[in-house]
Amino acid sequence: MQINTKLLHGYPVIDSVTGASSIPKYQASTFHQTDVFNHTGYSYTRFANPTVDAAEECIKSLENAHYGLAFSSGMAAINAVLFLLSNGDHLVLGKNIYGGTFQTVTEFLERFGVSYTFVDEADIHAWETAIQPNTKMFYLESPSNPLLTITDISSVCAIAKKHDIITACDNTFMTPLSQQPLALGADISINSATKFINGHSDVVAGLLATNSENLYQTLKVHQKVLGGILGVEDAWLLLRGVKTMGLRMQQSVKNAQAIAEFLESKTSVTKVYYPGLSSHPHHEIHMKQATDGGAVLSFELETVAQIEKLFNNCHVPIVAVSLGGVESILSYPWNMSHACMPEEERLKMGVTPTLVRLSCGIEDLEDLLADLEACID
Ligand SMILES: Cc1ncc(COP(=O)(O)O)c(C=O)c1O
Structure with missing residues (x-):
């Protein structure tokens, strides 16, 4: 399927209950259960919601991934990823990362006992040299904001794989339409959907995609317990905006x-x-x-x-x-x-x-x- 067709038909776009040509806003926080021991798959909107599910299916399809997750902002998605790190872990990241990510890393992760090294993101060897025995994650952004520096994503991901390190890549600037981090070897692709994916300067949203079942399950828990879920109205606007992406x-x-x-x-x-x-x-x-x-x-x-x-x-x-x-x-x-x-x-x-x-x-x-x-x- 070519991209413009995929954007219109490559994920759930028809409501399975009514046939409506756009997924409705399932504007409900909770769902009635006719059987107290079972539910339809939906019990409480912080755990899952049909409109938000469609947005998650959408990013899964665009990133050609096995799993997708939606968040209330790009930063909520980024923080869910950074919460994969624990006390004693080490993180390597480009020195030109987005300001909000810089702030989380330097002001919060440090407090939680996570150490970090900023490297020249364009220098492949700098990534390898920065590795310590406890390095758990490489965090990439290419092109970077605002100087559009470039990281050779597949080379850096190959180094990470050799050392059993997770790679997360902020793909906001290129979008999955122009660059596919997972195909280049990243474990997680991050998008601030506030930007091109929604595209109309009227929604704040974040999306993650991964092929790893393990990472998906953990990130799903982070989404649920950190609570940075995408609102139903915003999920609907995003689904409308993405069609013309x-x-x-x-x-x-x-x-x-x-x-x-x-x-x-x-x-x-x-x-x-x-x-x-x-x-x-x-x-x-x-x-x-x-x-x-x-x-x-x-x-x-x-x-x-x-x-x-x-x-x-x-x-x-x-x-x-x-x-x-x-x-x-x-x-x-x-x-x-x-x-x-x-x-x-x-x-x-x-x-x-x-x-x-x-x-x-x-x-x-x-x-x-x-x-x-x-x-x-
Ligand atoms: C590259 C990049 N990543 C992440 C973010 C954060 O996204 P949000 O504002 O949706 O939280 C931004 C916001 O400008 C960004 O430019």
């Missing part, structure tokens, strides 16, 4: 590639970060593991005054935190996604006061280019 991604990626090339030609733009550009230092590795450069790019201007001009005069993209909506989203990592990190950490990782991130939406390319042209020159 193929068409949305096609237009967004086309816009991103063209805008990255346009920005690269501008003298006032000192750097463009986009793995779809042949000038990206890991373009070849990225294009080996993904089908395109994705819909997010970042770029550097020369001065903060130019940044102010850009944000004050750009009319087409909205200025906001987040990414992956149908509308283009211009954001300022220094003050937004990475504000929770200490200043010196931000500077060390290349998140400077002159860095801008653009998540490309599905607008007409000509309008986006004209808008940027006017603000940048």
